[in-house]
Amino acid sequence: MHLLGIQLLALLFAFFMLYVNFINYKKGKLTSGDFFLWTVLWLGFITLTLFPEILEPIIKPLNVIRILDLLMLMAFAVLAIISFDNFMKNREIEKKIEQLVRTQTISQIKKTRSRKK
Amino acid sequence: MKSKNNIFIVIPAYNEAARIKDVLKKTLKFGYKIIVVDDGSSDKTAQNATMHGVVPLRHKINLGKGAALKTGCEAAFDIGATSIIVLDADGQHDPKFIPRFADSLRSNDIVFGKRKLVGKAPLVRLIGNKFGASLIHLMFGIYRQDLLCGYLAFNKDAYKKIEWKSPRYGIESEVVARTGKNKLQYAEVEISTIYIDKHKGVSILDALAILPSVFKWRFD
Numbered sequence: 001m002h003l004l005g006i007q008l009l010a011l012l013f014a015f016f017m018l019y020v021n022f023i024n025y026k027k028g029k030l031t032s033g034d035f036f037l038w039t040v041l042w043l044g045f046i047t048l049t050l051f052p053e054i055l056e057p058i059i060k061p062l063n064v065i066r067i068l069d070l071l072m073l074m075a076f077a078v079l080a081i082i083s084f085d086n087f088m089k090n091r092e093i094e095k096k097i098e099q100l101v102r103t104q105t106i107s108q109i110k111k112t113r114s115r116k117k
Numbered sequence: 118m119k120s121k122n123n124i125f126i127v128i129p130a131y132n133e134a135a136r137i138k139d140v141l142k143k144t145l146k147f148g149y150k151i152i153v154v155d156d157g158s159s160d161k162t163a164q165n166a167t168m169h170g171v172v173p174l175r176h177k178i179n180l181g182k183g184a185a186l187k188t189g190c191e192a193a194f195d196i197g198a199t200s201i202i203v204l205d206a207d208g209q210h211d212p213k214f215i216p217r218f219a220d221s222l223r224s225n226d227i228v229f230g231k232r233k234l235v236g237k238a239p240l241v242r243l244i245g246n247k248f249g250a251s252l253i254h255l256m257f258g259i260y261r262q263d264l265l266c267g268y269l270a271f272n273k274d275a276y277k278k279i280e281w282k283s284p285r286y287g288i289e290s291e292v293v294a295r296t297g298k299n300k301l302q303y304a305e306v307e308i309s310t311i312y313i314d315k316h317k318g319v320s321i322l323d324a325l326a327i328l329p330s331v332f333k334w335r336f337d
Contacts, residue, residue: 098180098284102188105154105174109192112172 006068010049018042041078124219125198126151129185130206134160137206138168144204144212145170149219152193153206156185162206172196181285182267194273202270209311210268217306218270226275226301229261229293230268232310245324249290249331256335259297261305265289268308275301282337287327294334 003011021042025035048054052067064070126149130137137153144151145168152172155163157179166173174192176185190201202218204210210230221228246264254260267289271279279295281288296303 094284097178098184101176101178101180102184102191105176105188106192106195108174109152109172109196113196 007049011046014042014046014049121148121219122150123197123199124149124202124222125193125200126202126204126215127186127189127193128153128166128204128206129156129182129189130154130158130162130166131156131179131182131185132158132160132162133206134158134162134165136208137162137165140204140206140208140212141166141168141171144215147212147215149202149215150193150198152189154185154189154192156180156182181283183281183283183285183288183291186288187281190276194276198273200270200272201276203267205267211309211311214268214306214308218268221304221306222270222272224302225304227271227279227292227296227303228269229263229303229305230266230308231261231263231305232266232308249324249327252328252331253290253294253297256331257294257297259293259303261293264293266308268306283327283330286323287330290327291330291334294331298334 018039021030021035021038024030025032030038048071052071055067055070059065059067059070062070064073126144128137128140128144128151130153133140141151141153150172151170152174153166155166155173155175157176163173163175172192174188176188186203189203193201200219200222202215202222204212204215214230218228218230242265246262249264250260250262253264269289269292271292275296278299278301279292281291281295283291
């Protein structure tokens with residue numbers, strides 16, 4: 001099998017990400033489900049990098065010229081989904097923290113007043 | 118009837134240990150109850166704000182001016198305020214104008230401070246203010262030349278309508294937008310302009326971050 005430079009680079013990156021995934025799982029930062037999901041994702045990426053011809057049957061109907069272009073589109077879609085998910089979760093956490101801190105602060109004034117009474 | 122007992126002064130403060138005492142001394146002269154919300158400062162703001170007649174509150178972490186102000190307002194309404202006057206802790210707002218705000222509140226829902234910007238504010242701030250003011254005018258039908266002035270006053274009913282969502286900077290513009298949106302009765306009080314530190318307050322980046330929110334407020 002003859003590998004192109006870009007394929008080699010993609011493989012190195014994917015193996016590195018598999019390693020990062022594994023380390024985070026071992027540290028307990030990822031649940032078994034998360035670990036499984038990301039492993040499947042990166043193994044899928046490795047498979048497509050080694051055998052890009054798998055995608056050939058869907059390239060024509062989608063009017064995409066090259067397999068690489070399709071991979072890029074898929075990567076952007078995955079990134080967009082992850083970014084949006086992060087954005088929503090971040091906003092939710094911000095709101096919860098704000099609510100928590102503000103409620104706790106306002107309760108100070110109530111405590112002070114009830115002590116004075 | 119608004120008396121001094123039910124008008125509260127709310128001062129959000131973040132790392133203002135050096136200036137807060139002076140601001141409080143000048144403000145206390147007018148005899149209103151004062152709530153200072155220390156927004157998770159890393160200096161001695163909270164300690165320096167502890168003096169007779171002042172209710173100090175403290176956020177455990179820094180949430181931003183909008184959140185601090187909201188905490189202060191809710192605490193004030195909880196303990197009997199019917200109106201609130203807001204001023205900054207950095208000395209940019211001269212407390213001598215407080216009586217004018219209180220007077221104007223008798224016949225208005227909300228009172229905005231208005232600085233004379235031309236000739237005093239940095240050019241970039243003038244342009245930003247003009248652009249923001251025009252955009253808010255276009256979308257909410259209210260034109261305020263000094264969009265970013267945080268010296269303001271409002272009553273309890275108005276607060277319910279203008280209750281801002283911006284946790285950080287942007288609350289001044291949001292209050293103007295919601296005033297226009299809810300067609301509240303407002304007035305402006307001319308105040309003197311004191312630029313303490315050109316790196317404090319709303320930066321160009323903050324202003325750019327506020328921009329998309331303007332559209333959000335329209336459809337909230």
